[in-house]
Amino acid sequence: MQGGLFSARFLTLNSAHTSMCIYMYICKMSGDSVQTAKLPSSEPPVMLKKSRAVGSLSPPEPATQEVQDITNQVKLQLEVKVNGKCDIFRAILYRTQIVAGTIYFIKVQVADTEYVHLKVLLGLPPENVCPALVNFQTGKTRDDPLDYF
Structure with a gap:
């Protein structure tokens, strides 16, 4: 490694808001000039999946x-x-929220054109291994958005 100082540079590129690519470049500085070369492509770039923030709702x-x-x-x-009784009880759509356990927001069909939204906590074992109905909303339709409540 004669003739100059070597340093590593990292560039982070966002791609479609779903992943990050990290590329490593090597810079050789000699005198007044800087030479930059991308590492050989024998190894693919590292792909890191963006994780959802704790407490935010999944899609x-x-x-x-x-x-x-x-x-x-x-x-x-x-x-x-x-x-009352529910003859139909079919889960249609769901979202999750990670807390001390997982909260499930679930759209459930309870009649031909009637739906309810459930908020169900599935706590961390060993204390809370059974799901608990925390809250619910009645009078919903198939097209109503499943949002936080």
Whole structure:
């Protein structure tokens, strides 16, 4: 490494708000000139997935079997609170919020054109292994947005 001082430079580039690419460059400084060379492309750039901030809501996603299972576990809690029975209880859409455990916001079909929004806490084990219905909203439609409440 004669003839100059070497230093590493890192450039961070944002790509489509979903990931970051980090490229490493080597700079050789000799006298008044600086030579920059990108590292050989034998290794792909490091891709880091942007993670959601703790406490923020995930984007809405179609309900999975796991979400339906959580929904089924709080059905009786909702029926007691509304003093009624739900013949249909189908999870349609959900969002999550990471706290001390996970809060699920779930859009549930309870009749042909009637929906409810559930706020369900699934706490951290071992204390809270059963989902708890924290809050709910009735009188919803399929098109109502599933937002924080």
